[in-house]
Amino acid sequence: MVAPIVSIQQVSKQFSTKQKQEIVLDKVSFDVNKGEIIAILGKSGCGKSTLLNLIGGFEQASKGSILLDGKEIRKPSKRCVMLMQNYALLPWRSVEKNVALALEGEKLTKEEIDEKAAHYLTMVGLLDKRKALPSELSGGMQQRVAIARALAIQPELILMDEPFAALDTFTRYYLQDELIQIQQREQTTIVLVTHDIDEAIYLADRIFIMSANPGRVHKEIAIKGSKPRNRADTDFQHYRELIFNEFQFTTNKQPIEYNI
Numbered sequence: 001m002v003a004p005i006v007s008i009q010q011v012s013k014q015f016s017t018k019q020k021q022e023i024v025l026d027k028v029s030f031d032v033n034k035g036e037i038i039a040i041l042g043k044s045g046c047g048k049s050t051l052l053n054l055i056g057g058f059e060q061a062s063k064g065s066i067l068l069d070g071k072e073i074r075k076p077s078k079r080c081v082m083l084m085q086n087y088a089l090l091p092w093r094s095v096e097k098n099v100a101l102a103l104e105g106e107k108l109t110k111e112e113i114d115e116k117a118a119h120y121l122t123m124v125g126l127l128d129k130r131k132a133l134p135s136e137l138s139g140g141m142q143q144r145v146a147i148a149r150a151l152a153i154q155p156e157l158i159l160m161d162e163p164f165a166a167l168d169t170f171t172r173y174y175l176q177d178e179l180i181q182i183q184q185r186e187q188t189t190i191v192l193v194t195h196d197i198d199e200a201i202y203l204a205d206r207i208f209i210m211s212a213n214p215g216r217v218h219k220e221i222a223i224k225g226s227k228p229r230n231r232a233d234t235d236f237q238h239y240r241e242l243i244f245n246e247f248q249f250t251t252n253k254q255p256i257e258y259n260i
């Protein structure tokens, strides 16, 4: 039995503004095992990013608790990094200096920092771009720099909020493959929020489908089969259909009326 690295226990989150009080998450519970990729799918506003922020320690739960290796998460830590859709690179720093940023504050010499930065840039295939500025790179390359920077911290857990959503299909496919390879090599645990059903099936070991108002885990689906998976095979289509059906269930969409 693999020990859970993250344990989410009966977590509720309420936001209060002047206008209203909103229960965004309601009694969410699940475990994430070491070395797993978990994908969280759900329609806009169901609380996916809020859940990631709670796991990352950027927000506090209103009720319930979230444990990282058995200890309650109360603030952000280097054991867990967040990777965003917009890369969040510093535009005035070179690629290698952006990666090195993650290592500043550690007890490392300049040579050690350079060596580590080079190591992780090699891993994402961007060593030859180390002197470039982010603006000189494509979106896909910038996201690879952000991945190298996240990996350089050697976190146990990476939280990803739609990391590839801004990229074109082929770059997205390429980075998904790269992510699987790196994740298998480093044995990092990943919790990924995505709107992309195919991305979830391609990457995840388990998918949690959330329903909205308030956000709850509606269904857990374990994705069988080794990676990389074949997007065209029958198993993949089976999961796709399963998830589409679940979404119909969680979305009470009115039929579109056409005036002819």
Ligand SMILES: Nc1ncnc2c1ncn2[C@@H]1O[C@H](COP(=O)(O)OP(=O)(O)OP(=O)(O)O)[C@@H](O)[C@H]1O
Binding pocket: 015, 016, 017, 022, 024, 042, 043, 044, 045, 046, 047, 048, 049, 050, 051
């Ligand atoms: N800091 C905050 N203060 C008040 N309300 C908030 C705050 N953060 C999120 N919310 C509200 O919580 C709800 C869920 O937001 P969240 O960003 O978690 O959803 P999401 O599922 O990630 O959406 P999307 O897929 O569109 O990114 C929304 O109604 C949002 O307005």
